[in-house]
Every structure is written in structure tokens, then in C-alpha cells.
Amino acid sequence: GAVVSQHPSWVICKSGTSVKIECRSLDFQATTMFWYRQFPKQSLMLMATSNEGSKATYEQGVEKDKFLINHASLTLSTLTVTSAHPEDSSFYICSAGLDRLTPYEQYFGPGTRLTVT
Amino acid sequence: TQLLEQSPQFLSIQEGENLTVYCNSSSVFSSLQWYRQEPGEGPVLLVTVVTGGEVKKLKRLTFQFGDARKDSSLHITAAQPGDTGLYLCAGAGRGTYKYIFGTGTRLKVLA
16 A cells, blocks of 8 residues: 555656646545655755645745646645756655654655756 | 754675664654665655654664654664665654655665
């Protein structure tokens, strides 16, 4: 159980275009989902916390107008990178969790590798 | 801002050796997790610790949460090539389920 999927697994896009990444919890309902980015050989950096039915909470330094997050249902959150630039190339990972669990445990998706040319 | 420093950053050892990875912070965490990540994949949860001084074992892996809940360690006994990967600690503060990740330790076990 507790499987999280991401789609696509990798994407290449041209500079200036927008890319949407989906994160789905396959066998459970996730009130909260998190979006991370990871540069090569670095750790995960939390970008935003996404709660179903409400606006996402962005971490300091993350542009909310550039990284649009929508959490329309308990099993789906999307991250849209708008007007992508080469510096946005990264590994984007989502996680989902059941906030009724104590301690809270999150389950990670397999990640999406974005390359902007 | 909570910061989690891991040491060492890189570790290359021979199969059969023991090793310890440390995760340190000046902040107190209500819970701390350890993950292992393979290249091109998402992190996989190894353990969650919540009580100061808590020790958990997972086969050859031993995890300890510091008494003050500011630090943690991961000890691997008789390392195997399959243990190779990026090890990440992640801590959550009181009243939050938002985990902040450590700087990571890249382990390579040579056969």
C-alpha cells in the first residue's frame, strides 16, 4: 500500500513553455501533498505544501507564480512550471501523506526529471 | 530556519565494514526520519523515530534519536554493495508534519 505515482517520469521542453507534472496517491487519500526539487548530487528542497481544496503554501524563495500548484482532489496534485527556463531543469519529487497518522509519514513518488533546453 | 547537517558527505568503504552517518541540528524535532534514495528515484522511508534516546533496528541498520531530539545517527553493520545510495535524514518540528531534509550522505560500498 501507500503508492504514489508521478507523470511524466521525464520531460524535455523548450525555454518559455509550461510543463505540468502530476502526482497521484494510488491507494489512499492524501489530504496533504508536498513538492520538492532536487538538483544533481544534492538533497531535497521543499518547495511547497499542498492541501486539498486550498491554496498551496510556498517555502521562502519559491516563486508561486512560476510554480503553480493545484490540489483539486484527495488523490491528485499538479505542479505547473510556467515559462520554464534552463535553470528550472531539475528532479521534481512529490510526496503524499495521511495526516491522521502519528507520527506523520509521507510516501514519495518516483520523481520527474525536467530538462529545459 | 531549521538546518540539518549530515556527516560525512561522502563515504566509500569496502564490503563488510561498519559505518555511522550523523545528522545534526540546533533545532528540536518532534520526529525524525531516515531515507535512502537510489539515482533517478524517489526516497524510500527506512525509519521514523519520535522519542528522545530511541533506538530502532532494521536488519543491519541501527537508528538512534538523540536524547534532546536534536540529532540522530544511522549505523550500518557489515555493509554490502546493495547499501550503496544517498542517505537522507529529515526532521519535523513540533506541531507540523512538514519535514526538512538534511544535506545527505552519499555512500558507496565496494565489493
